[in-house]
Amino acid sequence: MYKVIKKRVLNPTVVELHIEAPLVSAKARPGQFIILRVDEEGERIPLTVAGVNRSEGTVKIIYQIVGSTTKKLSLKEEGDHISDFVGPLGTATHLEGLRRVCIVGGGVGCAIAMPIAEALHEMGAEVTGIIGFRNRDLVILEDEFRAATDRLRIMTDDGSYGEHGNVTAPLAEMLSAGESFDMIITIGPLIMMKYVVATARPYGVPVTVSMNPIMIDGTGMCGGCRLTLNRGTERVTAFACVDGPDFNGYEVDFDEAMTRGRMYGSFERHAYEATCNLFSKEASENGKG
Numbered sequence: 356m357y358k359v360i361k362k363r364v365l366n367p368t369v370v371e372l373h374i375e376a377p378l379v380s381a382k383a384r385p386g387q388f389i390i391l392r393v394d395e396e397g398e399r400i401p402l403t404v405a406g407v408n409r410s411e412g413t414v415k416i417i418y419q420i421v422g423s424t425t426k427k428l429s430l431k432e433e434g435d436h437i438s439d440f441v442g443p444l445g446t447a448t449h450l451e452g453l454r455r456v457c458i459v460g461g462g463v464g465c466a467i468a469m470p471i472a473e474a475l476h477e478m479g480a481e482v483t484g485i486i487g488f489r490n491r492d493l494v495i496l497e498d499e500f501r502a503a504t505d506r507l508r509i510m511t512d513d514g515s516y517g518e519h520g521n522v523t524a525p526l527a528e529m530l531s532a533g534e535s536f537d538m539i540i541t542i543g544p545l546i547m548m549k550y551v552v553a554t555a556r557p558y559g560v561p562v563t564v565s566m567n568p569i570m571i572d573g574t575g576m577c578g579g580c581r582l583t584l585n586r587g588t589e590r591v592t593a594f595a596c597v598d599g600p601d602f603n604g605y606e607v608d609f610d611e612a613m614t615r616g617r618m619y620g621s622f623e624r625h626a627y628e629a630t631c632n633l634f635s636k637e638a639s640e641n642g643k644g
Contacts, residue, residue, distance in 0.1 A: 356436040357391075360413050365495040368420045369463055370429050371405070377412030379404075379442045385470040386448030386565065386601055389414065390573045392439040393427045400424050401570045401596070403467040404443060414440070417466035417495075444573045445600050448540070448563070450474055457483045457529070457536045458504070459522050459551050461543025462493070467565055468542045469496050472503040481505050483536070485525050487547070491516035522547060523554045530558045538563060541604065545616060549609040562604035566595045568616060583608040 361373035379389060383404045390399050400422075406415035420429050431437065448471050456475055460468035465486050475482050484504035488494050489512045500507050508525045509517030518525070526539070535558075541551040542565040555562050571577040573596045580595040584606040593599065 356438065357440040359431050359433055359435045359437070360411070362431070362433050365417065366493050369417060369466075369493075369495055370420065371415060371417045371466075372428070372431070373408070373413045373415050374437070374440055375412060376414045376440045376442075379440065380407040380409050380412050380414045383407050383414060383443035384447035385450070385474045386467075387443035387445045388573075388600065389416070389440055389442030390444060390570070391416075391428075391437055391441070393424055393431070394438050397427065397438065398424050399439075399571055399573075401444070401567070401573060403565075403567070403600075404470065405466045406470050406473075414442075417463065419463040441573070445596060446598070448474075448565075448601050450478065450480075453478075453480055453537045455481045455535070455537050457485065457526065457539045459526060459539060459541040459543070459547075460484070460486045461522060461541075461547040462488060463495070464543030464547075464565070465496050465500070468540065469499050469503065471540060471542075472500060476503040483529070484508070485510065485522045487511070487522040487543070488516075489513065521550075523550050526551065527554050530555065530560065536560050539604075541565075545609055545613045548604065548607075549613075552604040552607075552609075556605065563601050564604040564607060565600050566602055566607065566612065567600060568595050568612060570596050572596070583611050 358375040359372055360375050363371040365371055388401045388403045390401050392399055402416045402418050404414055405417040418425050420426055458468050458472045472482050482504045484500050484507040487510040494516055510520050510522050511517055539555050539560055539562045541548050548564045552562050568580045570580040575594045575597040582593050582595060584591045584593050586606055
């Protein structure tokens with residue numbers, strides 16, 4: 356069992372937990388992920404390591420409440436336990452030799468981008484951050500990004516905070532003005548990453564994308580996280596859990612990935628509603644409703 360040491364609600368649908376897992380915290384690096392189960396009958400879900408405290412033996416995870424498992428996880432409080440917490444899994448983000456980097460994050464993807472920005476900042480790299488959200492109420496980790504970047508642009512779709520527009524607008528502005536980066540690292544919704552890649556393509560700047568498809572075992576056996584990469588005239592199958600989660604953005608078949616990502620949307624929503632109804636009923640029966 357793994358103890359919840361700290362809990363912080365970042366916005367109405369995004370929660371941060373610090374889990375006591377000393378063996379994982381000793382090895383985890385930016386870009387890697389864990390797989391957890393809330394209870395012994397629960398499903399396995401992957402969540403990116405959002406940070407570690409090696410002296411305390413804790414691992415930080417940040418997640419959005421979108422399905423039944425994340426709903427159950429959101430109900431855990433400090434001092435509670437979860438059943439399984441396995442990792443670190445996947446390949447860490449390649450950061451060696453990078454001196455000038457642009458980090459582009461969208462929504463809860465900023466939780467994955469943030470430890471990468473922090474690691475680059477600690478290495479002495481010049482870090483530009485561009486983070487985007489639908490509106491002011493959904494902005495997360497602003498203070499952390501300001502501390503880990505040399506400059507930060509915050510974008511909101513409705514203009515309620517920061518600048519009005521999406522993350523590709525300031526990126527296009529910088530590139531067209533002649534700015535160069537050793538690497539653009541983008542993490543967020545698939546459609547956002549697709550357009551970040553399209554924005555960078557005319558300038559030939561390398562782009563790393565972090566893929567988070569459906570995943571079950573995290574060891575490459577189930578095949579659920581497979582992606583198609585276009586390498587010249589070849590179409591190559593890769594697995595996000597062992598070959599990634601980071602990939603060359605110019606190679607990823609985003610259209611196929613988005614189609615696969617929508618396959619279980621209705622099932623996920625049904626499971627989420629069933630879980631909410633179950634906890635509402637239990638609370639009512641216990642006199643808490």
